Amino acid sequence: MQPRVTAILVAPGGATYLDRTLDGLSRQTRPPEALVVVDTGGKDSAAGRLSLSGAAQLASLPDAKTFGAAAAHGVRLSDPGDGDPDEWVWLLGHDNAPAPEALERLMTTVEVSPSVAVAGPKLMRWGQPGVIAEFGETVTRYGASLARVENELDQGQHDVTDDVLGVAAGGMLVRRTVWTALGGFDPALPHVDAALDFSIRARLAGHRVVLVPDAKVDSAGPPEEFGHGPVGHARRARLHRAAQLHRRLVYSAAALLPLHWLSLVPLAVVRSVWHLLTKNPGAVVGEFASAFRAAFGGSHVRSARRALARTKSVGWSSVEPLRASRAMLRERRVTERDAQVAGVEDAPDPRASFVHSGGLWVVLVAAVVGVVAFLPLLGNPAVTGGGLLPLSTSVGQLWSSVGYGWREIGTGFLGPSDPFAALVAVLGSLTPWSPSTAVLGVYLVALPLSALGAWFATRRVTRRTWVPAVAAALYALSSPLLSGLQSGHLGAVLAHVALPFLVWAMIGAARSWTAGATASLLFAVVAAAAPRSCRPSSSVGSGRSSAAPAAPIASWRCRCPRWPSSRPSSSPSCSGAPGGPCSPTPGSPRGRTRPHRCSCCSRPPRRASTAGRH
Numbered sequence: 001m002q003p004r005v006t007a008i009l010v011a012p013g014g015a016t017y018l019d020r021t022l023d024g025l026s027r028q029t030r031p032p033e034a035l036v037v038v039d040t041g042g043k044d045s046a047a048g049r050l051s052l053s054g055a056a057q058l059a060s061l062p063d064a065k066t067f068g069a070a071a072a073h074g075v076r077l078s079d080p081g082d083g084d085p086d087e088w089v090w091l092l093g094h095d096n097a098p099a100p101e102a103l104e105r106l107m108t109t110v111e112v113s114p115s116v117a118v119a120g121p122k123l124m125r126w127g128q129p130g131v132i133a134e135f136g137e138t139v140t141r142y143g144a145s146l147a148r149v150e151n152e153l154d155q156g157q158h159d160v161t162d163d164v165l166g167v168a169a170g171g172m173l174v175r176r177t178v179w180t181a182l183g184g185f186d187p188a189l190p191h192v193d194a195a196l197d198f199s200i201r202a203r204l205a206g207h208r209v210v211l212v213p214d215a216k217v218d219s220a221g222p223p224e225e226f227g228h229g230p231v232g233h234a235r236r237a238r239l240h241r242a243a244q245l246h247r248r249l250v251y252s253a254a255a256l257l258p259l260h261w262l263s264l265v266p267l268a269v270v271r272s273v274w275h276l277l278t279k280n281p282g283a284v285v286g287e288f289a290s291a292f293r294a295a296f297g298g299s300h301v302r303s304a305r306r307a308l309a310r311t312k313s314v315g316w317s318s319v320e321p322l323r324a325s326r327a328m329l330r331e332r333r334v335t336e337r338d339a340q341v342a343g344v345e346d347a348p349d350p351r352a353s354f355v356h357s358g359g360l361w362v363v364l365v366a367a368v369v370g371v372v373a374f375l376p377l378l379g380n381p382a383v384t385g386g387g388l389l390p391l392s393t394s395v396g397q398l399w400s401s402v403g404y405g406w407r408e409i410g411t412g413f414l415g416p417s418d419p420f421a422a423l424v425a426v427l428g429s430l431t432p433w434s435p436s437t438a439v440l441g442v443y444l445v446a447l448p449l450s451a452l453g454a455w456f457a458t459r460r461v462t463r464r465t466w467v468p469a470v471a472a473a474l475y476a477l478s479s480p481l482l483s484g485l486q487s488g489h490l491g492a493v494l495a496h497v498a499l500p501f502l503v504w505a506m507i508g509a510a511r512s513w514t515a516g517a518t519a520s521l522l523f524a525v526v527a528a529a530a531p532r533s534c535r536p537s538s539s540v541g542s543g544r545s546s547a548a549p550a551a552p553i554a555s556w557r558c559r560c561p562r563w564p565s566s567r568p569s570s571s572p573s574c575s576g577a578p579g580g581p582c583s584p585t586p587g588s589p590r591g592r593t594r595p596h597r598c599s600c601c602s603r604p605p606r607r608a609s610t611a612g613r614h
Contacts, residue, residue: 003086003111005103006176007032008074010067010093012040017095017126017220024097024218030104032090036074040064067093067169068185068194075179087176095126095220096170105215106173109161117178117207118199120167121215122154130154133219136211137166137196138324143248145193145240146324146332159213165322166199167209171217178202183307186250188300193243200251203319204312238286245294250304251316264291277507281461358469359455363448366476370447374440374485383439383488391428391435398425398435419528420491427494443485446493451476453500460507475500495530498522 007025011018025035034057041062059077064070071091080087088110090103102121110116125131135158136148145166149158169185172195182201185194199209222231231239245264252260268291272284294301354360377383392398402422406414427442428435454475458468475481484492502522508515 003088003107004034004080004084005030005032005088005090005107005173006034006036006075006078007090007092007103008071008078009035009037010040010064010070010074010091011037012064012070012094017097020097020218021092021094024099024102025092027100028098028103029101030107032103034078036078038064038070038074040070066185066187066190066194068187068190071169072184075176075184079176085175085177089174089176089179091169091172091174092217093170093219096123097126097218098171099216099218102171102215102217103173106212109210109212109215110173110175113208113210115208116210117175118167118202118209119173119212119215120164120210121171121173121217122158122211122213123168123170123219124154124216125151126218126220129216129218132158134168135213136162136164137168137199138322139165139196139200140324140329143244143251145196145244148324148328161213162211163322164199164209164211165203165319166196167211168219169195170219171215174198174202175207178205178207181205182311186246186304186307188246188297188304189243191243192239193247197247197250200319201308201311203322204308204314204316206313232282234282234286237280237283238290241283241286242290242293245290246297246301246304249294249301250308261295264295267291276461278510279461279507353465354455357465359452359459359472362455362469362472362476363451366451366473367445367448369477370444373447374443377440377443380440383436383443391424391439393435395425395429395432395435398428401425419531423494423525423528439490442490442493442497446481446485446497447476449497450481450500453497453504457500457504457507460504491529495526498525498529502526 009021009025025032036057036059039058039060041060057077059073061070061073064073075089078089088107090106092098098121106119106121110119120136122135123133125133130153132149132152132154134147134150137145138148139145148164152158182198182205184198186197189197202209222236248260249257265288268287272287275281275283275287398421402417402425404414404416406412407417427438429438431437431441451472455468455472458471462468478496481493481496483489484496502519505515505519505522509519
């Protein structure tokens with residue numbers, strides 16, 4: 001006597017696919033003994049078509065929002081009540097059209113292997129019978145789910161019956177007693193990973209989960225599209241991340257559960273930064289939504305952990321070999337990268353165009369504003385005032401202050417120069433006939449260069465065509481840049497201009513050595529122009545010293561670096577000695593030379609005191 005099979009067909013509308021699915025069921029070489037169709041309604045309800053399909057039972061469940069809930073309802077309706085251990089349930093969606101011999105192949109496999117409790121077919125792409133949509137599921141070492149095989153040409157390369165960690169819900173054949181014992185799909189996984197989680201729990205209960213490559217079922221879409229239609233990238237990422245975090249909390253050991261719970265939100269912050277750097281900003285909102293849902297999702301985790309503990313009979317070591325290996329992940333990344341390159345080589349770039357999306361106009365307007373604002377400076381040989389003094393009259397004098405040597409500051413000392421001195425020397429070398437003219441050039445191009453850098457940096461993290469232009473305008477006219485130009489803080493201005501180009505280069509550094517090298521140089525420029533402020537200070541005559549707290553430096557905050565108080569300040573850009581970048585300014589009262597100031601701040605260098613001196 002052959003085992004009894006009950007087919008559960010879930011139809012959430014979608015009459016477009018239902019006719020072919022019903023036709024596939026009617027042409028099975030090994031037909032199921034019973035068919036239960038669960039109509040969940042929807043905008044395209046197929047109740048009339050189902051009533052004519054010859055289904056043994058037709059149930060309407062308009063409140064069912066997920067495939068798992070509708071399937072569980074159908075399993076309960078079809079329960080004969082005799083507790084037959086050899087009865088099977090075949091789960092199908094409205095868009096899962098089975099091949100004529102699909103059920104026969106599945107039953108042949110489970111009949112010769114009594115330890116098998118769950119069997120899955122090879123899901124083929126709807127309308128493309130030669131392409132594998134999905135064949136088996138697994139997880140990474142960190143719990144992220146992925147298909148073992150997807151979107152590949154079917155050339156028989158995977159036609160081996162194999163034990164796997166999980167199978168898809170569409171076309172799943174499961175022993176009824178196992179379904180009942182495990183409680184069906186986890187209701188906390190409404191869209192993604194429900195079948196994978198069920199398969200893992202079946203594995204931990206001591207049963208086998210296998211793939212049957214000869215059984216083929218056409219599938220029209222992933223589970224997250226059940227009853228919703230096409231799903232965008234951001235929503236898909238959120239659903240997968242939420243499912244991963246839920247499973248992590250459910251599968252975790254009790255001792256590690258508090259640590260996993262406390263790490264949910266911090267991990268969301270770290271992953272959000274990574275999404276921005278990898279040009280995937282649409283996943284940021286989903287990261288935080290998934291983290292907060294998993295952290296404060298109520299009793300779903302507790303009930304799922306109790307259900308797992310109730311049926312678990314083997315350890316996690318039994319499923320460890322079925323996880324995705326590093327070699328598999330590496331091969332998958334290479335395949336996805338090649339497919340992405342092949343898919344976008346001839347495709348138009350959907351992101352903003354510099355000319356047609358307003359980027360060029362923003363830069364031109366910023367250039368006009370810069371020229372008009374600083375037009376009175378064009379007649380001067382050098383820009384002075386605020387924190388600015390004329391540079392040395394020759395490039396040689398600028399470069400003589402760079403590197404390691406004698407610093408005639410205070411009583412003099414031997415030491416390295418301020419890193420900003422190298423930046424000033426490079427800047428002055430751009431106009432060797434008059435180094436101070438380069439500072440004037442910085443004032444004229446600061447606004448348009450800031451707009452240009454902000455436009456390209458923003459374009460790398462968004463596909464909205466209007467966002468880069470708005471970001472460029474706001475960044476070019478931001479108060480930090482304008483106040484830095486007005487007060488003569490050259491270091492702050494240079495850092496503000498270089499920062500967006502640094503972001504642009506860092507995003508592309510993972511794929512290009514040139515971008516990585518550019519990012520390194522730009523980081524050196526920003527670090528020299530606006531270094532982190534951490535300057536120890538001494539209390540003269542007290543014999544005690546106190547350290548000033550380190551403050552994060554931004555593009556609009558720039559201070560002269562100070563050396564420790566045991567030696568004088570070494571900022572050569574503030575040096576008034578011959579060869580220093582800043583030339584002495586004669587004409588001060590009583591014939592004395594005005595105290596020289598750093599080219600990036602308005603404060604004069606002070607003579608450092610010796611700690612402990614009385």
